[in-house]
Amino acid sequence: MNARLLRLDRRSISTTQVLAKNQAGKYRSTPNRTQLLTYEMAARPHHIGVKKSWLTWHTQNLEEFRNQQPLMVAQDQIIRRFMRGFFPNNVVIQGEEIVIKRRGNVIIIAGFLQYSQRFDIRRIYWMYGFVEEFLSNLLKQPVKLEMQFVESEADLAYNYV
Amino acid sequence: MHRFNVIRGLSNLAPNQLNIQPAIKRSPTALLEALASTVGTDPTAPHFSFIDDPAMIPTTPGQKRNYYLAKELGRRAARQLAEEWPTLFAFDREFPRMNAFRPQKELDPALMDPNEQNLWMLIEKRQVKDATILYEKIREKDINVSEGVKKDLFFLLAYYGGENVPFYEELEWHGLRTFGEADPPKWKDDVISLLYESIEQTPEVKSAMICGIIKHTQSTEKANQLFQEILSSGATPCVEAFNAVMGKSQFSLSLKLLQKMNQLSIKPNVNTFNALLESNMTAPLDKRQKTAMKILGEMKLLKIHPTLLTYNHLLNGIVKIRTKDADNKDFKPKEDDLKLAITVLNEIMTRIAGETYESNTLNDHHFFLTAMSICLMTKNVEIAQKVVQFYESPNNKVKAPEFTFENSFYNKYLQLFIDTTGDLKEIERVYKEYVPNRVGVSRFLIIRLINRLRNSDNWSFIKRLTEDGICAQMLTDARVSSDLRLLLKGINYSALSPTEREEYSQVVHRIVNALVEYSEFNKKDRNRLQQKLYPSTIIECACLLTKIGEENKAIDLLRMLVEEEDVKENEVPKVVQEGQLKIGLIQELFDHALRQKNTDFAAFIFEIMSRDLPRAQLKLQAQRMTERCRLNGEQTRILEGFVRLRPE
Structure with a gap:
């Protein structure tokens, strides 16, 4: 019993110094500098609003506008997951850099897509039409896609670490 | 406050008087009308539908058609999913409720209750085939339907020939409206005749029958018979019936019909004269030129304002632009006819400049293509510029479908401009203005420009032309590909x-x-x-x-x-x-x-x-x-x- 109490005491009182350092959103360097960083990845989290911008744009985080914060988060997730699932061969950086903008009642999905191995422009147009209409009917507000196309992810490289 | 009053007190200027202006007198619905005018179909900018990315922007007319339709078909597929499984799309938070995002599956007429109300709903929605099926069901079960609904159904069937609404009247799917190929007109005689027999055959009903038969069968025999029936019964056919019969008859018969209208005191309208001009085209060329002028004079006398279709028929009456004979591809109109046509076109352009024209029929925009064809054949760039200027002016509300007719219209203008303008810089300016948004890149256009640019040092134009050629997949065309390489080599x-x-x-x-x-x-x-x-x-x-x-x-x-x-086995x-x-x-x-x-x-x-x-x-x-x-x-x-x- 005593030994257990003693162990509990030791674990309760930490004697090491607190690591007061932000580790999130930082990428480890590799020996051969092979880790690709896009501009979004290269800029640190504390640079949001300074060097880089937000990946979702809405007014629900503003004071006195916080009516539907959870709805925005849920909508964002639906949109991001849908884009990742619908364009699996075209998304870049695992679809983590899709920007969702809300302007009036319209949701604008922006970002980069890459040419897939089978680059069929007509197919892309079909998918565009499908995504816009599907998400519009699902979220009950107009959804527009404003994507730009790059040949491969390497075209988005800002730095290698 | 005190200082302010002192300053006001010392000032020798009279204080500004606020005059309240009298209220502008407006009708009770003026505000609603103004609001309604901001909502509608925008026919001017379908190219905004394309993905704004260099790899995705179409260059040729074929690409434009494919991409536009592909996007629209994607939208239709998603819409169909939402129609089939509405419970999966039941996210109901928006206020007010927007039915535009809740597509409803159309009701199956076989499952609908056969009653007058449902039939009326289908007629309102212009679901022609479904309305026919439901009416058949109603008849089988011997359910009573009012005369008014039957008449409306008859008018609907007669107008569309018993078929569904054609693509060119499609409102929501503009790709289908622009590119959908119209089926040859059909006439479901059995259903329509049955309905015709079951309703009171007033002159109005008979006139609708005449118009429907002529529109969908192009045959005048039965229509003429009905027409004579109305006349012999002492009734007066509608002006639309006269117009329909005139348009498909020989000119001599059309003139007699016009005299009959005069006897019956029926006032002709602009469509009557359009039909007369159309009928005039069956006459020999030398006769029809004089007759066309007479018809126009008559319109002036009756103070009937011609539409653009009138001018189109007038020009087509003067000069035969193309032949329907596929073997006779080298057909060329006579020099004298062309001279007369361009003179008349010049007169028309002078007359219509500054006037407002609205679309009267579906084919009004054909005037612009006819006019541009005449300008191209006579190599008259000044009048062509007048035509373009009028087409683009805000007074002109008659717009051609963008990817099809408008493409041909501007393509002809560009060809004419390239052929008649000596200054390459000017050609470059116009080319960059029109290609590829209004005019798609074509083999013919590229070859024409290569011929103009040979031995020139205009690098910016040659660069643009080469890049357009690459985007339009001209490198797969042996001749154009070689010409482009030799053009570059000549620099x-x-x-x-x-x-x-x-x-x-x-x-x-x-x-x-x-x-x-x-x-x-x-x-x-x-x-x-x-x-x-x-x-x-x-x-x-x-x-x-x-x-x-x-x-x-x-x-x-x-x-x-x-x-x-080194060719491998599977290569x-x-x-x-x-x-x-x-x-x-x-x-x-x-x-x-x-x-x-x-x-x-x-x-x-x-x-x-x-x-x-x-x-x-x-x-x-x-x-x-x-x-x-x-x-x-x-x-x-x-x-x-x-x-x-x-x-x-």
Whole structure:
């Protein structure tokens, strides 16, 4: 019993110094500098609003506008997951850099897509039409896609670490 | 406050008086009308539907059609999912409720209750076939339907011939409206006749029947019979029935009908005169010119304002622009007719400038195409500019469908402008204004411009033309591809600025890479996409590469001609070895290699040259090579031996 109490005491009182350092959103360097960083990845989290911008744009985080914060988060997730699932061969950086903008009642999905191995422009147009209409009917507000196309992810490289 | 009052008190200026303006008198619905005018279909900007990315923007009319329809079909597929499984789309938070995002599956008429209310709903929605099915059900069960609903159903069936609403009347799916191919008109005589018999046959009903028959069957026999029936019964047919019969009758008969209208005191409208002009086209050409002028005079007398369709019929009555005979492709209108047509067109343009024209019928925009065709045939760019100016003016509300008619209209104008304008800078300005948004890139346009740009040093225009050609997949067209390469080769590279040289190199690399890539679709199951490299293609590419100082790449290309290709089991060759060689270009390459004293390069070209040149000429070239490249004894011996083995 005593030994257990003693162990509990030791674990309760930490004697090491607190690591007061932000580790999130930082990428480890590799020996051969092979880790690709896009501009979004290269800029640190504390640079949001300074060097880089937000990946979702809405007014629900503003004071006195916080009516539907959870709805925005849920909508964002639906949109991001849908884009990742619908364009699996075209998304870049695992679809983590899709920007969702809300302007009036319209949701604008922006970002980069890459040419897939089978680059069929007509197919892309079909998918565009499908995504816009599907998400519009699902979220009950107009959804527009404003994507730009790059040949491969390497075209988005800002730095290698 | 005190200081303010003091200043006001000391000021010797009279205070500004606020005058309240009297209220503008508006109708009770003015505000609603103004709001309603902001909502509607925008017919002017379908190109905003395309993805704004250089790789995705279409260049040719074919690409525009494919991409536009593909996007629309994607939307329709999603809409169908939402219709089939509405519970999966039941996210109901929006206020007010927006039914636009809740597509409803159309009701199946076989499952609907056969009653008058449902029938009326289908008539309102213009679901012609469904309404017919439901009416059949109602008749089978002997359910009573009011005369008014039956009449409305009859009017609907007569207007559409018993078929569903055609694509050109489609409101929501604009791709289908623009590109959907119209089926040949059909007339469901059994259903419509049955309904016709079951309702009171007033002159209005009979007139609708006449119009429907003529519109959908183009036959006048039954329509004339009905027409005579109305007249003999002492009733008066509607003006629409007169117009329909006139449009499809011989001109002499149409004139008699016009006299009959006069007797019955029926006031003709602009469609009557349009029908008369249409009927006039059956007369011989020399007669119809005079008659057309008389008809126009009559309109003026009756103070009936002509529409653009009237002018279109007038021009078509003067000059036969094209023949329906497919074998007679070289048809050319007579010189005198063309002179008269352009004079009349000039008069029309003077008359209509500044006036407002609204779309009266579906075919009003045909006037612009006819007018531009006449301008193109007479090479009259001044009047063509007037036509374009009027077309683009805010007064003109008659707009042609963008990707089809408007493309042809501006294409003709551009052709005319290219043919009649001497200043290349001006042509470049107009070309960049119209291509590819309004006018798609076509083979014909590219060849026409290549001919104009040959021997010119206008790099910015040549660059744009080449890039448009690449985007429009013209590199797969043997003739245009070769013409583009020769156009680039003709440019004085040394006269270009450093930036332009950089651009020139990029264009050359783009062409060569694209051609090599086309040849590399050489897997047997995929060679449908392959474009093999011909000797002339390789030589032209090598010339371009040497021009930008890429001799090594040129040698790599020439190696494909000289060395035997390693073709694997499941592949086809990339290069075609047969074909005429352009000796002049090979000679240029050889001279370049000698100037550079590049023995390897010269040897490759010498081997290619040996295919076509006789031994005597080869000997001469071998001597030049020995001298310029400073070959050693062994090299010279090999070269002489090679020449000796060639045929005489």
